Amino acid sequence: MANGEQRSAARLAAVQALYQMEMTGKGLNEIFAEFESFWIGNEIEGARYKEAEVEFFRDILRGVLKDQETIDRQLDKTLADGWPLRRVDPVVRAILRAGAYELKKRRDIPARVCIKEYVDVAGAFFGREESGMINAVLDETARQYRAEEFFETRL
Template sequence: MAKAIERSAARLAAVQALYEMEVTEKGLNEVFAEFEAFWLGNEIEGEQYNDAEVAFFRDVLSGVLEDQGPLDRLIDKTLVEGWPLARVDSVLRAILRAGAYELKKRTDVPARVVIKEYVDVAGAFFGLEEAGMINAVLDHMARHLRAAEFEPRPSS
């Protein structure tokens, strides 16, 4: 269970780092250093952050950046016509990118876990409508990228 909590914290931190990088234009190494020294597992403004699985945080963050163009195109194809990713709130954009990365590249993590985790991250920042949008977009992507995980299981 501790690993699941550390992964959840890593996902939340990755989304925050992606947002920060977009807004401040900081580089990857600078953000790694900042988050690992000051955010992960520390108390900030009276809020205690959980310990995070640093390797997972680094993988999601660097993976999104390395594959951002294809990930953005995948998200754009999934979003409702007329709402390209560029029009989506920057935090929601970070959540979608991180979730899309995991669905596409981290096949060791079940798709349903990825979806639930990023819906929870969305819930930390937004209300039900935005969390529902994250759920719908990631579920649609997951059913495309990992169709086998959604096929009915044969009854015995």
């Protein structure tokens, strides 16, 4: 499997893991063990989970947890008035946190690639409305963290 596909699978697994951590209260090491042993690359209830770049998966989870307070504050500012992050669906919250982490810390990945990847993750769970909202929030987040990638030079 190509590196890009493994990273896409790692993003999806990271979102699922962040959601599970929030819903169950499981810790990071327990989630690493569970996902790496039972989910990533395995078949569960007839569904085949793709191989994922494990270190990338781990980086996203560690990064979100380490900077979650800062990430959440930034996302609160970006979301529409009256809709703080805590009021957003927990899967959407996990997608936004993972995407915001990558935009903030993983400058080796172009912002537009990051946004598209998390919009694709959203498409696995939701329809166009939620995917569009995730696109808008991550686009604004990218412009705050990486304005230089969106600056267009004119001749």
